[in-house]
Amino acid sequence: MASPRIAAENVIREFLGRIKKDPASPLDAPLYADGVGLDSLETAELSALLEDEFGSDPFSSADELPQTLAEVLDHYGAAVEAEAV
Amino acid sequence: MIELLRRAAEEGPDRAAVVIHEQVVSYGELLARAEGYAAELTSRGLRRFATFDGDAARVIALLAAASACGVELCQFPPAEPESVAELAARFDHTVVLSADPDLDAGDAEVLDHTVWPTVPGAAGAQSSPAADARPHLILTTGTTGAPRGVRHDWSRLVRGVHRVRETPHERWLLAYGLHQFAGLQVLLHVAAARATLVAPAPRTPRAGLRAMRELGVTHASATPTYWRFLLTELAADGAPAPSLRQITLGGEAVPGPLLAQLERTFPDAAISQVYAASEFGSSGSVKDRRAGLSRSVLERGDDADVAMRIVDGELWVRSRVGMLGYHGDPPVEDPDGWRATGDLVELVGDRVEFRGRSSDIINVGGTKVHPLPIEERVSSVPGVAVARVWGRPSALTGNIVAVDVVPAPGADPARVKAAIGEACADLAGAARPRSIRFVDEIPVRGSKIVRRDIPQEGRG
Structure with missing residues (x-):
């Protein structure tokens, strides 16, 4: 079974493909504007989707909004590389 | 209300008034019960009370009795016993009538009205005194917050029944509760028509569909939501649709696709939409099978019981059949004056189309x-x-x-x-x-x- 972080990444990439954004966006790409290009409504949609799937999401529960895909995924667990250090 | 029962009982005391599954209560029996309740209310000196009772025949008898004596009755939603104590406190009730002696009514006294005597052979009698004021309290459904108590008078509630033709062969489904304004409207129509009320319990679309098939329902009035669920039940069980002659929708905006689906499913039924609310009463019905109201509703004259206009995208109503005010609030200055309905509308061609509740x-x-x-x-x-x-x-x-x-x-x-x-x-x-x-x-x-x-x- 995939870890929550990997499961969240799969959900996000599927979502990006569905809303015609680049599903292969790098993890350090900015979520908004010239990066992945999410607008506020798309971000709200992603927030609801993640909450439905995993019970919580970083957009609703964090003090500051995540700025990259990696920061979103960090909400669901540290990266494997980080754990290995 | 009691007058409607008296007339129906005088003309046909053995005619079925209420059918609850196997139980059939005739107009004569219903009136006897109502007159008995009226005598008991008078002897006890009650001026207002609530009832928590799911038996439609008993509730109808209580409604008639209370209207005869000028006693304010408020029926609590019969499916929510846990709310009785809170409702009794909120609406200042000190007496609750119930068949359940263990009912938790808080500080209110619980009386068992099911043991009160009936007055057999009451048809045509005038045993209860005519009252000057005939108050009635209806609770809103509370879809947008806590329920409110809407103060009515029976003289206004029954104002439209003189238009009802006698059609004793009709069997109307009671899909609403009698604690709801729409349920009262169905009851008044049935009593004025000397028809039969079919009251299944529970009041679910599934039970309603079964009652249509097994108890010979010919006419049914319900919300669009109820009809949607009933159509779903129908699709799921695969059995033929019951043969209805009249379908009425009200209480919510009626979507065009639902009208089309009902038309396909019940091809022999006339379809009407009713625009009504606890606060301003019923504005009449639309029978053209199109969503929304005809623009002509905005052009009714000053003589109309219910007139309408649009103010900033919201429907306003002036009603002579509406409420007198909310329980606990000062009386409405002019009960016949204009008031906002909370329904957002748009003029599209010759229609007034509903866009939703302002609170939604x-x-x-x-x-x-x-x-x-x-x-x-x-x-x-x-x-x-x-x-x-x-x-x-x-x-x-x-x-x-x-x-x-x-x-x-x-x-x-x-x-x-x-x-x-x-x-x-x-x-x-x-x-x-x-x-x-x-x-x-x-x-x-x-x-x-x-x-x-x-x-x-x-x-x-």
Whole structure:
């Protein structure tokens, strides 16, 4: 079974493909504007989707909004590389 | 109310007044019970009381008795015993009539009215004194908050019954509770028509469908939500549709696709829409099978019982059959004056089309979104049995448009979800559903969809 972080990444990439954004966006790409290009409504949609799937999401529960895909995924667990250090 | 029963009982004391499964109560029996209750209310000196009773025949008798004596009756929702104590306190009731001696009514006294004597052979008698004022208290369904007590007088409630023709062969389904304004309207129509009220328990669409088939229902009045669920039950069981002669919808905006579906399913039935509310009464019915009201409703003269106009996109009503005020509030200065309905409308060609309740508007990042047009689109998507559009709180935009869907039997959720997305693709960004969830049931209250956020059900 995939870890929550990997499961969240799969959900996000599927979502990006569905809303015609680049599903292969790098993890350090900015979520908004010239990066992945999410607008506020798309971000709200992603927030609801993640909450439905995993019970919580970083957009609703964090003090500051995540700025990259990696920061979103960090909400669901540290990266494997980080754990290995 | 008592006069209607007296006339019906005088003309046909053995005619069926109320059918509750195997139990049949005649007009003569109903009147005897009502006259007995009236004598008891008078001897006890009661001026107002609440009742918690799910038996339609007993409640009708109490309604008639209270109206005869000028005693204010308020029926509590019969499916919610846990709310009785709170309602009794909120609406200042010191007496609650119930068949359950163990009912928790808080500080109110519980009296068992089921042991009160009847007055046999009361048909044609005038045993109870005529009262000058005949107050009645109706609780709103509370779909947008705590229920309010709407003060009526029977003289206004029965104002439209003189137009009812005698049609004793009709058997009307009681899909509303008698604690609801719409339930009272059905009851008054049935009593004035000397017809029969079929009152299944529980008041679910499934029980209603069974009553239609087994108890010979010919006429039925219910909310669009009730009809949607009934059509779903019908599709699920695969048996032929009952042969109805009259379908009436009210209490919520009626979507065009639902009208078309009812027309296909019940080809022999006349279809009417009623625009009514506890506060302003009934404005009459529309029978042209098109969604919304005819523009001509805005051109009724000063003599009309109910007149309408549009103010800033909201329907206003002036009613001579409406409420006298809310319980606990000062009396309304002019009960016949203009008042806002809370229904948002738009003039489209020759129609007044409903856009939703002002309290249902979804604020998405500062943009106001009406849920009904979206709900209508989603409900038309193949594979959707019932849908609810509501404002789901969002930390980013305040709210987003969310859709809860009860899928039709055998529907593929992934395909349905994609189809909903396509059906809403041309909507403005704020109005496009951002959350689509499949659920087993949609929250309803008083057979109306609840669109405000419900924390326990609004997540996961």
